[in-house]
Amino acid sequence: xDSSVQLMKSEYFLHNHLQLFVNRCSEDFMLPxxxxxxxxxxxxAEGKGFHHIGEDVIPVKKGMLFVIPVGVPxxxxxxxxxxxxxxxxxxxxxxxxxxxxxxxxxxQEKEIIQHLMDLAQNQVPYISIVDRNDQMEELIVKLYRExxxxxxxxxxxxYTLVSQLVLMTYRQLYQKDQDExxxxxxxxxxxxxxxxxxxxxxxxxxxVRISGWSEKQIGxxxxxxxxxxxxxxxxxxxxQKSCAILKNxxxxxxxxxxxxxxxxxxxxxxxxxxxxxxxxxxxRKKSRALHSGR
Numbered sequence: 001x002d003s004s005v006q007l008m009k010s011e012y013f014l015h016n017h018l019q020l021f022v023n024r025c026s027e028d029f030m031l032p033x034x035x036x037x038x039x040x041x042x043x044x045a046e047g048k049g050f051h052h053i054g055e056d057v058i059p060v061k062k063g064m065l066f067v068i069p070v071g072v073p074x075x076x077x078x079x080x081x082x083x084x085x086x087x088x089x090x091x092x093x094x095x096x097x098x099x100x101x102x103x104x105x106x107x108q109e110k111e112i113i114q115h116l117m118d119l120a121q122n123q124v125p126y127i128s129i130v131d132r133n134d135q136m137e138e139l140i141v142k143l144y145r146e147x148x149x150x151x152x153x154x155x156x157x158x159y160t161l162v163s164q165l166v167l168m169t170y171r172q173l174y175q176k177d178q179d180e181x182x183x184x185x186x187x188x189x190x191x192x193x194x195x196x197x198x199x200x201x202x203x204x205x206x207x208v209r210i211s212g213w214s215e216k217q218i219g220x221x222x223x224x225x226x227x228x229x230x231x232x233x234x235x236x237x238x239x240q241k242s243c244a245i246l247k248n249x250x251x252x253x254x255x256x257x258x259x260x261x262x263x264x265x266x267x268x269x270x271x272x273x274x275x276x277x278x279x280x281x282x283x284r285k286k287s288r289a290l291h292s293g294r
Contacts, residue, residue, distance in 0.1 A: 005073040008036040010096050019099040020158060022140075022147040027076040027088040034075060038096040039119045040068040041165060042076070043131070043140045046089035049078040053126055060088075065136055067127035067169060069119040074126070091140045093165060096120065106163045112170050129172050139165055186211055187221045198237050199261045204230060238262065239275045246284040253280045 013021040024045070033052060044064045051058045051066060053074035060076070068074050078088035097120045104113055118124045131137055143161045146154055190207055204215050207230070211218065222230045238260040245256045257268035272280050 004033065006032045006034040008034050010036075010038045013094050014038060014096055014098075018155060018158060019096055019102075020147070020162065021094040022092065022143050024089065024091050024144055026083060027078050027090055028083050029077060029081070031075055033073055035071050035073040036068075036094075037070055038094050039070060039116070040066075041093040041140075041169070042066045042068065043091040043093075043136060044088070045091055045137065045140075047078060047087050049076060049088040051076050058128065063131040063134075063137070065127075065129050065131055065169065067119065069122050069124060069126060071122040072126050091144055093140065093143055093162065095162065099162070102159060103163055103166070106159060107166065112167065115170055116166065127169065127173060129169065136165070136168060139168065186213070187225055190218070190221075191225075194234060195237065198234070198241060199259055201261065202234060234261075235271050236275060239272055242268075242272065242280065243276065243283065243287075246280055247287045256280070 010019075027049060042065065044060050044062055046062055048059070048061045051060045051074065053066070053068065054072055066074075076088060076090055078086060080086035097117070100113065100116045100120060103116070107113055115124075139161060143158065143165065146157050146161065151157075190211055193207070193210055194202060204218065207213075207218050208215055213221075219230060222228060222233055226233050228236065242256050242260045245251060245259060246253075249256075251259070253268075254265060257265055260268075262268035262271075269279065272278075272283070276283055278286070
């Protein structure tokens with residue numbers, strides 16, 4: 001481990017029979033960049049700031065939850081040096097592999113236990129999710145209160161609450177993966193639709209209609225999957241198709257422009273020159289010269 005990263009050990013925190021520690025703290029600039037030999041669930045309860053984790057720096061605000069595996073260095077920092085007026089409040093739930101073995105009596109799904117073991121063995125990256133319905137906040141506050149003021153059956157209650165926290169996080173993480181997979185599949189259909197209708201007038205409203213997503217969602221998907229805006233992607237497809245027709249036909253440029261969806265020749269010429277660096281006729285001439293020289 002990097003010598004600049006301080007190692008925090010279980011024995012400093014997990015010295016009770018539960019092998020569990022829950023606290024609520026106001027972050028400052030004193031705690032060093034550190035890693036630990038236990039798993040940490042951290043919930044942002046109040047304020048804003050930054051989470052330095054691994055090589056990432058993530059802006060944080062209320063409702064964000066992080067799961068930090070064993071060995072992953074991190075530290076929270078408030079957004080302001082005036083932590084009295086602008087505090088960053090974090091709830092932490094810490095436990096190690098010993099508690100995971102205890103939870104096997106409660107958590108029945110082997111894949112969830114394996115997920116916890118992967119966290120304990122530094123086999124997976126850190127997790128970041130958002131508490132969209134305040135259920136996680138309610139749960140972690142219960143954990144903190146039960147841990148701070150034990151009552152009859154507190155051990156059982158704490159194990160149950162930790163199991164719920166693990167399950168809720170895992171379920172949301174799995175659902176997020178499923179949503180992304182479904183989005184990717186749906187976006188493939190959008191790309192196919194555009195390719196099949198590239199010669200027609202295609203508007204964003206058409207994509208909204210066939211996908212059921214909003215224009216904003218579709219715009220984000222284009223940037224994520226193609227690195228282009230919708231209009232930029234459509235333009236490249238049309239010019240790409242026009243290049244193929246120029247090389248393999250005797251059609252006039254005006255007809256080719258129409259075949260790839262352009263109704264205005266000036267727009268076609270401008271787009272073609274911008275993407276290929278040449279005029280359509282110069283491109284055709286060069287392509288045929290290269291072909292004949294083979």
